[in-house]
Amino acid sequence: MIKYVYVAGPLTKGDVGANIREAMHVAAFLLKEGFSPFLPHASFFWDMVEPAQYERWLAYDFAWIERCDALLRLPGESPGGDREVEHAKEHGVIVFGSANTHVSDALRALLDGRTKETHAEAYKRAVESEMVQQNAVLEWVSDALDGNDVSDFAESYPIVYHARAAGLLAKRAPELREQALAYRKALLASNAQRRALLAKEH
Known part of the structure; x- marks a missing residue:
């Protein structure tokens, strides 16, 4: 959900x-609507x-964007x-309005899109998904070291995750360290061999 909004627009032109x-009128409206606006125009008085x-000043503004x-x-x-618009786009910040868009249309678009997933929320979701995946692989490696059949699982996850999880397992379970590291070494060697074969094919 959108909360923090940077207000960009003409100042010295x-x-x-x-x-x-x-x-300031726009920022005041955003504040009343529950947003937390950042108004770079205030730096005019600071300057x-x-x-x-x-x-x-522009570098300062970029940091806030x-x-x-x-x-x-x-x-x-x-x-x-x-330039602020371009910087926002480069950093995954949602942009509403343009130099040729009426302010009322830009505000309407912002109000309609306030529930959009932000860049920060998308990143957090991706990290959480990554953690879930790594934990699942960690369980798989644990089963693999116990000699269980994991052929179905092996097809679902990249080999690099297996190797990473084996390394984690070696740290978390000292009693399995030697076995886990040997397993990790074998996985990495297998991955290197696979990459070499793919390189030859192309």
Whole structure:
């Protein structure tokens, strides 16, 4: 679900005051709707007190974009906003709106898509899936070392997982260390041989 939203759009192009006011209105609306917006336009006032180079501010903005779930692009010309959109896309941050999209349409799209799976959520799900798979392989290796028939399971998982799990088993079960490491070595050798055969075929 989308929670943290980066608001990108014109700042120094055109009427600076109007640009900041528009961005603040949008951020206030997002806040009322339950989002937590990040407003880079506020750095305009920060820069008045502690000036910094343009690229320094942009790097600061990029860092926040990477921590947000979505980016809302306000309409209007903004080279910095365009770069922020590209940075968001490169880091899996969902983008709503564009330089040519009316702000109301961009907001509507954001509200309609607020339940979308974020990049962070997708990553967490992938990691959890990986852990489930590795735990299953660990059980398989344990069974294999006990001499059980695991031919069906062997077809379901890449050999590299078998080797990794055997290494884990060697650490978790000291009494099986020698046997597990020998099994891991055999698996890796088999995998290397398979790769060599595939290379010859191609």
